[in-house]
Amino acid sequence: MQRIQESMVRVVGLRKTFGRRTVLHDVNFEFSAGKIVGLVGPNGAGKTTIMKALLGLLATDAGNIRILSQPVSVTTHTVVTQQVGALIERPAIYPFLSGWQHLQLITNSVAQMKWVVQVFQMEHYIYRPAKRYSLGMKQKLGIAMALVNRPRLVILDEPMNGLDPQSVKRLRHLIVQLAREGTTFLISSHILSELEKIIDTVILIDQGQVLLQRTMAQFQESARQSLMIRTMENARALRVLLQADYPVIQRGSDLIVSKPVALTPLLHILLDAHIQILKVNQYQEDLETVLLRLLAERKA
Template identity: 50%
Template structure:
């Protein structure tokens, strides 16, 4: 197989099924050093399964997964030991160990232990037994276990579960710093508002298929922006906008107009009708809107 030295991870034509139930279908994507990729999709779409396959925890029926140009399978995953950290579903913790002792199961290197404890602000409770930890403390410890050795790739499945807003921001800032140092992240999360603040690439999975993979910057630039108008005569304004072929609708926060390329003729036309404005603003399309739109396109494609 031809190798690509620029790619840290390559997932090529991966298909996995249990009997007749197809979990992954011809999945293809790649990652490079320093990349932060968010994988999103509905429940049961295959997000956790592809992560498990990348860790050699499940056997695929077709295709290949390579890390640093070495193939990963349940029988051959030695390359993962020094190069990958992961938190899949809930962290596997021993309740009668302290947080420090739990981290020592990953590494005995004291400098590594100290940096991750400081980075995640865990020093106040790191020597307490895990059975006394809150949900958020347990989640931080699981994340620390994935990060402690500073591997080349970190896979985090719903890492923000149970974290308070301060801890979410702390994790977000830490991931950005580590990515600047060359660490790559593959993250899944249902908290899309937080996910879009940290990722540079988004991959949408639906029914086991990758239906979209693109840079966040490109995706946001290609999405139409929403123009929000609040007026003293919404019904009159809506009628005029529709008559002049603007894509618009009445919503709770006012009139929403899509795809406006020039604001001046729109405003001038409404003012000429005697419409007065109480608010004019632009609303960026968020990741949730993009996801729902993409999944809607995916469903329509299956029906056609």
């Protein structure tokens, strides 16, 4: 079948062991150019190991990796050094070099360096020795080093660590803008509420295995929906709704209707029973809730 979009990354049958411990089990996934992909899972799931393998920094025991249709391994990863930018675990910072000198290690383009310094608002400290940088300053420098060459693929491991809310927002907007211009992102982050705002696709990994790969649209379709209702007479409202065959329970001071239902007929039933309604909220599971539920269901 002909591919509609260019495949940026393709991983097939990836396996990795450390001693007797297998950390990756037959890992398979693929995504196209220009996508923002979230690689998520519990601590120790294998996310950083996958990212290091994609960069050709880690030898694997089986499987193959291709970026832009070219093979990647510890012995053949020229494409990675030329067209991929990355921040893995923590920035590689030399304490006595300035931020500007760090950028010079990566590119000769002054225009590109000025662009990334301006984007991350680093003008007032970029010429200071990095040993005087705060955690957030070092993190922004690490991300800037990953982006300064405008690579086709950017791999970011926990990029929001140490960033203040304003810097997180600025980074989100930059990632979305660059993706629209064709840059592909693979991002691992525990801050799922932030990741959810920008990613196109989720890859969920647990215990070294890919449990699923879905678009955000597919996740939203599978997210459970419910109604939260508060009335002046919750006990009576509960009886009325149960008699009308609604899937409803009481939780604290609210009534929870656990399945998607038409709102207007439900409200009419309560009003016809002369029950005063104080509040109605519609709730849909967010990405974090869906992923935690899927992991719990798997382990049950």
